[in-house]
Amino acid sequence: MTSPAPASRHEVTAALDAKLPGALGGRTAAAFEKAFGMRTVADLLSHYPRRYARRGELTAIAKLPLNETVTIVAEVRDVRERQMRARRGTILEVSISDGEGIISLTFFNQAYRARELRPGTRGIFAGKVTEYRGALQLAHPNYELFDPLADAAAALSGVDGAAGAALDDAAARRWAEMPIPIYPATASITSWQVAKSVAIVLDGARGGIPDLVPDDVRHERGLLTAQRAYELIHRPEKDADYMKARETLRFHEAFVLQTALVRQRRAAHAVRTTPRPPKPGGYLERFDRSLPFRLTGDQQTVGGEIARDLAGDIPMMRLLQGEVGSGKTLVAVRAMLAVADSGGQSALLAPTEVLASQHLRSIVKVLGPDLSAELMPTLHTGQLSTAERKKALLRMVTGQARLVIGTHALLSDAVQFYDLGLVVVDEQHRFGVEQRDTLRQKGTTPPHVLVMTATPIPRTVAMTVFGDLDVSTITQLPAGRKGIESFSVPLSEKPAWAGRIWQRVAEELAQGRQAFVVCPAIDPADDSGDGLDGPGPDDGAGGAGDGGSDGAGPESAVPASVPAPPKANVVDTLRLLQTVPALAGARIEALHGRMPSDEKDAVMRAFAAKEIDVLVATTVIEVGVDVPNASTMVVLDADRFGVSQLHQLRGRVGRGGVPGLCLLVTHAEADSLARERVDAVAATLDGFELAEIDLELRREGDVLGSLQSGGRSSLRLLRVVKDADVIQDARAVAFEIVAADPGLEAHPALLDALERRLRETEESFLAKN
Structure with a gap:
């Protein structure tokens, strides 16, 4: 296997480990570090576009999430200026549209903007989506307008804006269809500001980005050079450009990660310990x-x-x-x-x-x-x-x-x-x-x-x-297990079912069985509960390093008109169940993480001894708790928990000779991501199938990110469910390279990538796991 084109460690470092202040200037670099934690050229170049828009395509305004910072492509419909009533000055109100929905932009004492925000003009608009008098508006918006002549001339002809008038219809169509990178952005740094900074860095690094993949591996798989991949993912002229770039950079991520793991495995096998064989008759x-x-x-x-x-x-x-x-x-x-x-x-x-x-x-x-x-x-x-x-x-x-x-x-x-x-x-x-x-x-x-x-x-x-x-x-379960029936209880559609939940629990108690009722919080003021995994967001949060929302796509859409019900908590639920007629006479107690150790232990002993009928608890009972007589698990606000947590909680029942019943109670709307999680758990008892569904539902950028190591994730494009073949292929290449060159002396760019992209915290995770 041949090594990449010659590049010394010094050359590699010079290209990608250059500090951002030297590339962008101190003020801009400070803003990027504050917003995204970026410090080097490599950090900026690996801040990939979240999606790509077109000048001819508009963003669906109806799907914008309320109270989030978004980046959208829209067209100016109407511009009006009026005097403020309470004080001196004017308000410029600009309506922009996607062809169906309308959202307004408001500017105070900035009448000059009317000269550029003319009806029919299109551009990229960024700001926080708020609601005022029933209408959507972007608060304190930033924008970058499209100039069809100057932009097209510069992008396609390599000449200044004055030459744009000579562009033919085909060139104009190419301009309209050219992908516009939309980056993860914040309120302080817009998507187009990221794009401009990336362009400066790319221009300064021309020819200086070495390949970490050996030449023969790259040619055999039809991958781009690293330099070309960065160019095309950030400055594509057509869809095929960024798709090919993603393919290359996805392999790079898998290759770096697998090389790190293979080296750690090799190092672990070099250590010796005391053999511990069992003794005959021991x-x-x-x-x-x-x-x-x-x-x-x-x-x-x-x-x-x-x-x-x-x-x-x-x-x-x-x-x-x-x-x-x-x-x-x-x-x-x-x-x-x-x-x-x-x-x-x-x-x-x-x-x-x-x-x-x-x-x-x-x-x-x-x-x-x-x-x-x-x-x-x-x-x-x-x-x-x-x-x-x-x-x-x-x-x-x-x-x-x-x-x-x-x-x-x-x-x-x-x-x-x-x-x-x-x-x-x-x-x-x-x-x-x-x-x-x-x-x-x-x-x-x-x-x-x-x-x-x-x-x-x-x-x-x-x-x-x-x-x-x-x-x-x-995968096999011990003999004698009676199985578990699971049901989703959607109170947003069937509010009358709320009473039936407790009647069903009473029916189980009448047969001499016991029940768990799990809440995501301890009391009304609690914003966390006991769950160490954290409910909900572990399945639907953005990937590590996203740096904010861009409002792209339905996954971030939250119905603005439906107020979220109060979070179910142990204190209020205990009080409620003590007044439910169907549970009159039932022995009901609470268990949560704030209780003293001896008190928690006493409650669990009493529950195991059948001295408690219903245990109202947080996820402190999520794992390991074994009460064979417990037949029923009611999870309130099930949509606030992750898929794996729900599966774990369900596993607390059906462990003895009695069949299990699991009721997943949710207020989540039909077709929402939260509801999809709950319904997926109710539909199958197969934990491995749920694990696959879990990964498909969540954004996977955190696989080696903060959830595992406390640092930013090195994974940006790799998707562990969809990219199994890429991971396996990269692993095979990594094994071959490390076996031939454990110190990676012939692969300086790869060695540098390991040090750069798996940061100290992730190196520690890999070394100690």
């Missing part, structure tokens, strides 16, 4: 003999994969994913017992005290009294008393506690282990990379790591985000 063998049931086929397969990893001297880095209730924890316990056979300790890191306490109880129960006495499972959380904390710390440092279960408290400096051999991270998405790495560092030799998630991860995401981990999957 803890694992005794445990397996005591099980009153057979492991599922998937549990046996995954257990074998983990056992082979533990027996080797290369630290295991394995992701275990499986459906809710598929028995992942049992697989993890068997791995812990194998480590205990070698004299080592295991630490299970859980995201909440409720889950950590439940893990301890369930592990003690499944081990039985004899193994529990020998292995001494120990709980360590931040809410322990001083005496309990000292006892737990002593057990850990002396090695008495072979199995340790805890929350973030395990990460404190006071926690030390005698011989930490295995780290198990439950619900990995709840923890930051630094937290997981802190626990790993407590081993005298690198411990094996097992990362578990009940949020199914599509193959493409596993390949993209967890490409340096081995992936094991459990």
Whole structure:
């Protein structure tokens, strides 16, 4: 495989790592850094257009979202000037239209604008959409008008505006159809200001942008040079230009990411650790003999994969994913017992005290009294008393506690282990990379790591985000599960169904069963709830680095006339249910993250002991809570939760011998994105299918962005659902290059791209995950 055209690290840095003040001037560069966090030429050039408009096509005004900053293409219809009533001066009112809808522009004491905003003139208009007396208006708008003669002459003929009069009809049509890049913008920096700055940078970097893809790879796939790709994505003359540029830059993103993952995998395999094989007649063998049931086929397969990893001297880095209730924890316990056979300790890191306490109880129960006495499972959380904390710390440092279960408290400096051999991270998405790495560092030799998630991860995401981990999957559910029926309850269309929800819960209670009622908030003043994932926006928010809205397309359209109902909360819902006649006599209690640890634990114990009929809770019960008698899950304001959260919550019922019922209550309008999420969850129990739907519904720019690492995402164009083939192809190329040249000495542009686009925070994420 040949390397790209020669380019030293110095030349690469000079072209793309040049600071923006030197390219645009200090004032403009400061504005771009404040608005978008941009500091270098590379940052600006990777700020790709969100969409492309045409001078001959107008933006649908009816779909503009209220109270958002937008960028639209429209035509001036009417211009009127009038005297202000309350004070001296004039108001210039300009109506612009898409041919159907109308939105007004208002200018105070700026009558001179009437000379350029003439009826029939078209241009790009930017501002915040507001409503005044029932009509839409752009507040404090900026605009850039189209000049069909000067613009066309400059763009197509390479001459000044005076030559435009000679353009023929064909050239005029080309001008009208030439794509206009519409960039993610803010109230302070408009789309056309971005375009002008990009043009300055491109002109200054002519011939100076090296290729990070080897020449033979580029030719074989028909990709553009990097220089040409940047030119065509920012300054296309026809649709085919930016489409080809996107194809090239999409491969670049996949290639850089996969190269980083392949290098991390190679580095991880170069480290050695203590093998942890099970001992004949040891803890694992005794445990397996005591099980009153057979492991599922998937549990046996995954257990074998983990056992082979533990027996080797290369630290295991394995992701275990499986459906809710598929028995992942049992697989993890068997791995812990194998480590205990070698004299080592295991630490299970859980995201909440409720889950950590439940893990301890369930592990003690499944081990039985004899193994529990020998292995001494120990709980360590931040809410322990001083005496309990000292006892737990002593057990850990002396090695008495072979199995340790805890929350973030395990990460404190006071926690030390005698011989930490295995780290198990439950619900990995709840923890930051630094937290997981802190626990790993407590081993005298690198411990094996097992990362578990009940949020199914599509193959493409596993390949993209967890490409340096081995992936094991459990899809089979243990025998005896009765299944779950799920229903969407659309109160916006069927308000009368509100009462039926509680009647249905009462019918389940009458059969001796129990119910969860989940709310997105704790009290009326709460704006967050307990969910660490965050409801709603994790599925519909803009991709990392968007920098603002441009009002393009229906995905950002929000009906302005329908006020959002108050967010359902635990305090008000508890009060409501205590007055519902159908639930008279029912024992109803609350559970949320602000409660003291012992109080939360007492409530969960009471619910598990059937002393509580209805538990009104936040997402503190989202994962791991196992109450076999709970048959019903009611999720209020289900549209405020993400797809994966809803699937997790639903998994809290139907776990025993009774069938499960899940009611997803929503006020979201039909055909809205929020409603689509809820309906998708109600339509299937297949978590892997939902994971694919989840990615298709959400904007994926955050795959390696703030949700994972806290920094801006390096992914701008890559879509992990649609671009699986690109990712796989790039991965194969990356493996070949890294195998032949681990230090990438023959690929300076690629090495520089790794350092530039995977920033320090994302490098840390990849290294420590």
